[in-house]
Amino acid sequence: MSLEIVTVPCLSDNYAYVLHNATTGETAVVDVPEAAPLKQVLNDRGWTLTDILITHHHYDHIDGVEDLRGPGVRVIGAAADAHRLPPLDLAVEQGSDLIVCGEAVQVFGTPGHTIGHVSFYFPDTGAAFTADTLMAMGCGRLFEGTPDMMWASLSALMALPPETTICSGHEYTAANARFAMTIEPDNPDLISRVQQITQARADNRPTVPSKLADEIATNPFLRANVPTLKAALGMEHADDVAVFAEIRRRKDNF
Template structure:
């Protein structure tokens, strides 16, 4: 059985995460998003790794502002969405949804995940089972709809929920405690949610990240993946409503929570 690429989660800024993936055999290393350079460079030095590529998910400053320093220091090539090239740092490689590229002998699939922004992409490595979703699907939540529509984000949630349930969801922020409180306000009797809220609290008590998370856990507890379920529709008093209207109501409630 092939070994998955090594995955390292790096806390940055006040509540962001960057991720490194590393192939032991070839030494190839890629970085997903660059909130700031310092913590990432420290991990690279500690591991003795050379950074080859930087993959960007979307244009928000807290995901790209460390790119110039990282490129100057490491010489890594920068990859991002063609549709967002005008508002990303200079790109060496452009990709579009539906495409894939090779990294260390593993395909990396580009998934269109609009909603938080309209040019947002996720990067999915099916052999290793990692999905870098940044601010689309998040641990216990989803990103605010700064540019996209509820219909776009609901389509994104469905697209990501169709990945294998064992997929490791690598999202962009430590928002899980607040997201869990909101989820519990909608489904207080959900057994999986009760257990997960306790596990999140225990992890944060020890200063441990709650990211990444398993898609199977998101499917069982994340209200933004559950808007099509009768129990969630009943919880918001919208039993006869469309899935996207229920999703929009949940997103509005979270904004005001």
């Protein structure tokens, strides 16, 4: 049975996610930029929070944890980042065995944006919570990691089933799309997606979650291994990491 997922806008451009198992009554939240919008969702639906999952230590993903945490709520985050996260009830790492809302969850170590960033994949539901590693039409800045790290993290996520729903952490998609068009202006999948994104934002609709297949077809950071993109950058003979690093450099200066 798939979990119900509610996308919750927070702060100015963040997203958190509420997951609910209607059979067991368990409810989890992924990241807590602020508590109030999440409390509203829980209250409106009559759901009782059981778990909080944290992807990384940046304030706009953890600031509301203590306000949302209550008796019996399990807080889960990366063991490598435990020293700079809210107190954890369960510290996890790549390959940890984890059950959330009655579903087995795969923990991915996805360093790059930060060293301790983790992503959570719910295979039965078909959703991956990638926060600031894999974003809609983009990826996070390399504040702590290296291009090698981030490319390895993205490559691991790209290996998930193409129909996987990618639940990322920010409404950056329109800006990311404008940048993507500078890399592959003739990509027909990208042109079509930009039109969809433009319309969604004009209607004040969120552009996340997204499908992994769409990211692979249009997100330049996932396409550093594509020969046509390499050719467009004049890097036909460069390795994938070097191409990724060049795309990230261009985005940082965009």
